[in-house]
Amino acid sequence: MVAAIVSLTALGVILGALLGIAARRLKVEENPLLAQVEAILPGTNCGQCGLPGCPAGARALVDGEAPVTLCPPGGRAVAKQLAELLGVEADLSAMADKEPRIAFINEDLCIGCTRCFQRCPVDALIGAPKQLHQVISDVCTGCELCMNICPTECIHMVPVTPDLRNWYWPKPEIVPGRPPAAANAEGPEAGRAA
Numbered sequence: 001m002v003a004a005i006v007s008l009t010a011l012g013v014i015l016g017a018l019l020g021i022a023a024r025r026l027k028v029e030e031n032p033l034l035a036q037v038e039a040i041l042p043g044t045n046c047g048q049c050g051l052p053g054c055p056a057g058a059r060a061l062v063d064g065e066a067p068v069t070l071c072p073p074g075g076r077a078v079a080k081q082l083a084e085l086l087g088v089e090a091d092l093s094a095m096a097d098k099e100p101r102i103a104f105i106n107e108d109l110c111i112g113c114t115r116c117f118q119r120c121p122v123d124a125l126i127g128a129p130k131q132l133h134q135v136i137s138d139v140c141t142g143c144e145l146c147m148n149i150c151p152t153e154c155i156h157m158v159p160v161t162p163d164l165r166n167w168y169w170p171k172p173e174i175v176p177g178r179p180p181a182a183a184n185a186e187g188p189e190a191g192r193a194a
Contacts, residue, residue, distance in 0.1 A: 033085070034062050040081050041071055045121045046143035048072045061086065069095055073143050101157040102140040103147060107132050109154030116146035116155060 038058040045053035049070045051060060060066035061082060068082040068090045076095045083090035103124070105116075110132050117125035117133060124140035127133030137160070147155045 031062055034058055036085060037061050037082065040074075040078060040085065042074050042078070042141060044073060044141045044143055046073060046141070046145055047121075048143060048145070073141055100160040101142040102137050102160055103135045103142070103144075103155050104158040105133055105135060106154040106156070109152045111152055111154075113151060115149045115151065119145050119149045121145065 038055060041054040041058055043054050047053065049057050049066070049072065051057045051066075051070075054071075057066065057070055061068065061070060068086065068088060069079045069092070070082075071078050076092050079090055079092055079095060083092075103116075105125075112127060112130040112132060114127065114129050114133075117123070117127055121143065122139055122141055124136045125133050125146060126136065142157060144157060147157060
């Protein structure tokens with residue numbers, strides 16, 4: 001019994017050491033730029049770019065096989081960050097600044113077919129067969145995949161409405177020669193405070 005335990009322990013240690021050595025020797029070096037590009041992309045794996053997901057899109061961008069305007073949900077901001085990181089010129093004039101949008105389900109038309117939440121890459125839709133579905137607005141990325149697959153066209157995209165969770169005060173505008181309070185004041189008294 002003791003011999004079996006010792007032999008199995010020795011076998012485990014030897015095989016573990018061999019696997020560790022093999023992992024170090026056979027390691028494939030990844031381009032460090034790949035992880036940076038993947039971090040910039042939204043990570044929703046929606047497939048709007050025509051590739052199977054964000055990791056494949058990142059690889060295509062790093063290899064130079066795709067333009068920096070590859071990601072429709074990321075919009076102009078992501079394309080600009082990718083162009084700066086990859087050191088390429090990007091024609092962003094064709095890209096429109098899209099306001100953030102989320103899916104909205106018209107409950108009068110919804111038949112509960114479950115196609116939308118099966119297609120959602122981020123699980124932003126909840127529901128059950130033959131029941132109404134709902135959108136988790138904090139999770140929805142606005143990729144429009146649910147909208148395109150809906151047989152009754154009950155899903156449409158609506159702008160994100162500001163509420164206490166997602167609205168922030170604008171930063172104060174600093175005007176040279178004026179204190180910040182005077183630069184932000186409105187009305188005829190604006191500039192007389194200095």
